[in-house]
Amino acid sequence: MRRISVLLCSLFAATTLLWLMAENGEHLKWAYFPIRHYMVQYSGVMAIAAMSVGMILATRLPIFERLTGGLDRAYRLHKWLGISALALGVLHWFWAKGTKYMVQLEWLVRPGRGGQGRSHDTGDGSVISTFLHQNRDLAEIIGEWAFYLLVILIAVSLYKKIRYGSFVKTHKVMGVLYLLLVFHSVVLMRHSYWEAPLGWVLGGLMALGTLAAIYSLAGRIGQNKQLHGTVKQLDFFEHNQVLAIDIDTDQRWPGHQAGQFAFLHFEGEEPHPFSLTSAPTEQGIVSFEVKALGDFTQQLRQRINKGDVVSIEGPYGQFDFQDNQSHQLWIAGGIGIAAFKAQLQQIKQSGSRKPVTLFYSTQQPDERYIQQLQQLATDAGITLHIHDSVQQGLLTTEMICQYCRYWRDSSIWFCGPKRFADALKKGFAKQGISEQRFHSELFEFR
Known part of the structure; x- marks a missing residue:
């Protein structure tokens, strides 16, 4: 999570610095309406920067996986960029539209046009400047309604009780809203910004974000990593509700590293991510384990059969068990054990x-x-x-240290629920284990 926080803070700090360089606040009067003029621009710049980077990350390109430390972390950064964009969008709406409503309700009095009233940046009189100036009202209307829809869609994304399939389908609309908000931003952003580094950087982000949105709307995300396979074997474990799936790719699987995952796309459903449990050397057959947790996974056993065609997209992830410690400590919570099975298979074949x-x-x-x-x-x-948490209670750091004599010299690799991870991370920190030695696979994408 530290890398995600650093990347997020770096983006906002750099954008803020560029905005300050582009602005001239020397003559700012500390009154509501002069401050509003700056805050409308600042909140808009920050919001579109966050949305642009979030849209770019959604392409699942390998460069962003390497930059963030894995696709799970890229999506976690994507999530926080969305939340940040929502918060900044609300702030932008307050300064831009909320002020107008307060004036209409006579909670505020707008100053006269003689100096602090509404003024528009008309540019240099060129064709482009004239076009932008003539479309200001349209851009305001589009931006306002796109914002309202964006609030609804982000709320849907964050509300985990909504089916994953519905989440994915509604999320695709984000690309359309993003393109509308790019138009809103380009038309209404101060013309002087385009002549400063802020405009160059923001223009580049919006251009890349636009390409990413089109790429997404065209259904191109992940296509270069997709292949089709046939369900060869199904094995259901009744007591822990886990379905093991073997898929025959007819030797076309490119290979993977232990700890990685892939998206499975069954007919009539959206792609879902699952950990690979087969050994990296078994390129013809790839195996997965699916826990009956949500609406899709609970019905999967009844919906698939041997011989069904399945689309596989991957592999993704950097949960690779590579470190410099002399020992390793692996901790799995529930279906999180699936992330370790491929590594067990590999060690079985080649040793540790x-x-x-x-x-x-x-x-x-x-x-x-x-x-x-x-x-x-x-x-x-x-x-x-084996720890039965019903009979023995929650697995704690103290229990682990009691059973593992070389824990002080170990790196820790964890996959499981977030609360479990947080509790263990805090417990190991008290024992003097640094966060850099605690490696975890982010268990949830939403």
Whole structure:
């Protein structure tokens, strides 16, 4: 999360600095309407910058995965950019439209036109400047209604009780709203900004964001990483409600690293991300495990059969088990164990150069599933601890340190629910383990 925070703060700090360089606040009078003039521009600039970067990140291009440390983190940054854009959009609406409503309600008195009234930047009289000036009213109307729709769509995105399929479909409309808000921004942004570094940077971001929006609306995201396979084997574990899926790609799978994931697209459904559990060397067959948690995953067992054609997009992720520590400590919560299975398979085949201890915490222990996991750990030479959180309570840092004698020299690799991760991270921090040694796969994209 630290890298996400740094990237987010860096974007806003750099944009603010560029805006200050482009503005001249020497003659600013500390009264509501003069301040409003600056804040309308500032909040608008910040909002469109956040939306542009968020739109660019949504393309799933490898360069952004490397920059953010994995697609899971790229999407987490995308999420916080959306929340930031919403907050900045509300601020922008308040200064631009809220003020007008307050004047109509006689809560504010607008100063006369003699100096502090509404003034428009008419530019240099060129064709472009004339076009922009003539379309100001249209841009205001488009921006206002696009903002209202944006508020609704971001609220839908953040409300996790809404079906994932509905979330994905409504999210696609964001591209259209973004293009409308780009038009709003280009027309209404101060003309002097385009002559400053702020205009060059913001123009570049909006241009890239526009290409990304068109790329998304054309359905091109992830297409270069897609292939089709056939469901070869299904195995359902009753007690923990996990469905294991083997897919035959006819030797066309490009390969993956242990700890990565891919999107599965079943007919009639939107793509869903799942961890790869097969060994990286098995290029013909790729395996996944799906926990019955949401509406889609709960119905999946009844909806798919052997022989069904499935689209696979991937691989993604950088949960790669690479570090400089002499030992490794793996902790899995629930279906988070799936992220470790491919690495277990790989160690089974090629061996491990460092000792590993794996803790698997589950609320629904399935005897057959655990037997398979124990056999896999034994074959890989990995120490495995099964923790029944219903019988034994929440797995804590103290418990882990008690069972793992070399925890002080270990890197920690975690995949599971966020609250579990936060509790462990805080507990290990108290034990003197730095955050840099705690590696986690972000369990939720929304």
